[in-house]
Structure formats: structure tokens, C-alpha cells
Amino acid sequence: MEADALHDLTAAYALNALDAEDAGRYEAHLARCQRCQSELAELSESASALAYAADAPRPSPELRSRILEQARSERPNVVPLRPRWLRPVIAAAAVAACAAIGLGLWASSLSGKLDRTEADLARQQRVAQILAQPGSHKIAFSRGTLVVGADGKGALLLNQLAEPGSGRTYEAWVADGGAPQPAGLFSGGTTVAVPLDQPVRAGATVLVTEEKAGGTEAPSRAPFLIVRNTAQS
């Protein structure tokens, strides 16, 4: 089909009104046609506005839980996600170390960087002290683990975290019934261990944002990670 004829399919594509064959051809064309991309963005917005013209009774309350349950069952342990998370590349040595210590994230961070600085080592020691406490809690989430010691000291262990943008840093926060308090700056890595500078009591929430280098006093943008300490104190 000629390019002009393909351009002409944009409105029908926005309305999902192409048969599978035409839709496939149009998508192949769309990938390399900027004009169609911007035209499709506009026409799709109009098309989806039509959704609001339909009457909107409530679906059964079970639908919500069905969707969330299904999503949970599909959540993979290691997913390549852009742009924040790196694609998983797990060295055999790291896997072995994980198995040995039983907490994969921390273990592979030990075998990670060669240019480890003293500051890094100090951070890892702080994390190790929390991990070593009897009765420390681990709260697993999709990309890592929040560890909280019996004394309320906490650490985030993050897996496959891409470096922050240039001139930027990650900043951890702890919110415990009030405004989030700064709890440490860090960068990315295959595995990252972040001792938190604020206590993480039961019910407190740990957040992570990307901020300008040097960090800020209050989060300036939406957190990309939110974990609540659900452990019972």
C-alpha cells in the first residue's frame, strides 16, 4: 500500500476500525512516520472522548479485585522495565552468592563494583548491621526489599536500578505521619544497599524520588517507589 493510502488510515486506526491486516500494515508504517504519530495522538484523543458519551453504570465490585489479583499473579520477579530499571543481567557469581547468603540483593552488591569507595563500604556495613539483628523484618516488593531492624533502623535494597539522570541523584524519604524526611542520597547499580538516615517505625512509609544532585529538603517530584513498613512492631 502506498504511503499516502496508509496516512489515510489514521482515523480508522484511532477508532479501532481496521481489520487485522490493515491494522498491521498501518502499525508498521506508523513506527517510522512522525506525521502519522502526531496525527494519531490527536485523533485518538477525540476517539477516546467518545467513551464518556456512553452511560456509565458501575461494574460489579468483584471486577476490581479480579483485575488486581490477576495482575499480582502475573507480576514477574525480574522484569526489564524502562527507563528506571536496568535489564536483568545476573552474573553466575552473584547468583551463587545470593544462594549462599539468602538475601540476593545484598549478596550481589558485595560482589558488584570494583571501584567501591570507603563510603560505600561504610554504607554496606550499616546495612549489614541491620541485617544481622535478630528479629529484623524484611518487606519484599517487586524490585527489592525494605529491611527494618528491631531498633527501627532501616535499609532499602534495590535491584537493577539505572543510574539517575546526569546532575541528579536518588533520594530516599521516610514519612511517618508527617512530611517525608530526607533519609539519604544514592545512585543506581546492579544492586544498591541504602541505609536510611531516619528510623522506619511500623506503619511508616519509605519513598524514593529522583532529585537534583545534592538532594532536596522535600520531594520535588512524584516518588517512583513507595513501600510501607507493614511489620508489626
Add this chain to the structure above:
Amino acid sequence: MRGMSETPRLMTRTFAHLSDEAVVAMLARSDESALAELYDRFGRVAYGLALRILRDERLAEDAVQEGFLAAWRNADRFIPERGKASTWLLTLVHRRAVDLVRREDRRRAEPLTDGVDAPSSGSAEDDAWLRFERERVQSALKQLPDQQREALELAYYGGFTQSELAERLGEPVGTIKSRMFTGLARLRELLADPRPGEAAWKPTPYTT
């Protein structure tokens, strides 16, 4: 023990201030709470759309479920530069509904006003907002020339392809294409008036 499966109070407040696009960005990090938030924002509209197309509650719920799960699986492919998150999500649900209606061969072509007319029974705030949006879009639709409105309604709510429409209406495919294009472009202009009280999202400082 899961840290992410509950909805702590702080998280609720945080999400309430997030733009739809920011919620999809969190979805791309496999954050279940982001999926719940998206469902709470768009589940009802999505279901209304699917029900309008499929005219069957069970099939409509299937389409909504498949659409939201497609969003869950493919959130990292959402490109904010290419459109709004709500458009992306509703397009996914619409596609599932249209696929289903074609497969089940349940298509009919009645005007919008003969659609499923269920009494709404939600919170007053939800109802008022949805009613406002419905009236706004319906009134824009009414301002379109009949032939353009017919093409859009048969395609979008009826699930007919452009070739089927051409055959059904006894017109060349080119005419149908042009009615769809002109109809959507005109609808865009009619809907472009800013809504009262709607402000652009910006990061909101925590208030507690």
C-alpha cells in the same frame, strides 16, 4: 508480608495528587497500587464503554479486565509524548471490547441514545462528574453533521471496520475514511474548550 499490597493513607493522598501519566509511570514499575488507582479513576468509564459495545455485563467486564491487564503488562511502552494516559488506557479497553464483539458477532448498529440505560448509583461526586462529561461529549457529537456522527458511532460503539461500514452504508471506502477523519477532527475542536475548574497537574507538596 507485602509492603505494596495495602493502600496506606499516605499513599492514597500521594496518588490523589499524581497525574494520570505519573500513575502509569508507577504502573511500569509493577506497582499494584498504581493499577488500583487507575482502575478507580477509569474503571467505570471503561466499563460503560465496553457495555455500550458489547451489551452484556459479563463480556463487558471481560473486556475491561483484559484492557487493564494489557496496560499492566505494557505500561513501559506508554509514551507520554504521544498522548494522554487516559487515551492510551481507554484505547486498550476499546480494542478488547471491539475484538470481543467481532468474535461474538454481537454487533448491532443502534444510535447511542438507545444504549444500555442503567441508573447510576455511585457517589454524588462521581455521578456529577461523569454526567458532566457525558453531556459535554454528547452535545459535541450532536453538533456533527449526521453522516460524520453516524460513521463515528458505527465504528466506535458498533465495532464495524471501515470496509464493513462502506458496504453497509453503500458508500466508497474513501468516503467513509474521510467522514471518520473529519468527524474526529471536528470533535476535537468542539471538545477543546477548557473545562471549568480544570488545572494542569503540578507536583503538590505534602500537606501533613
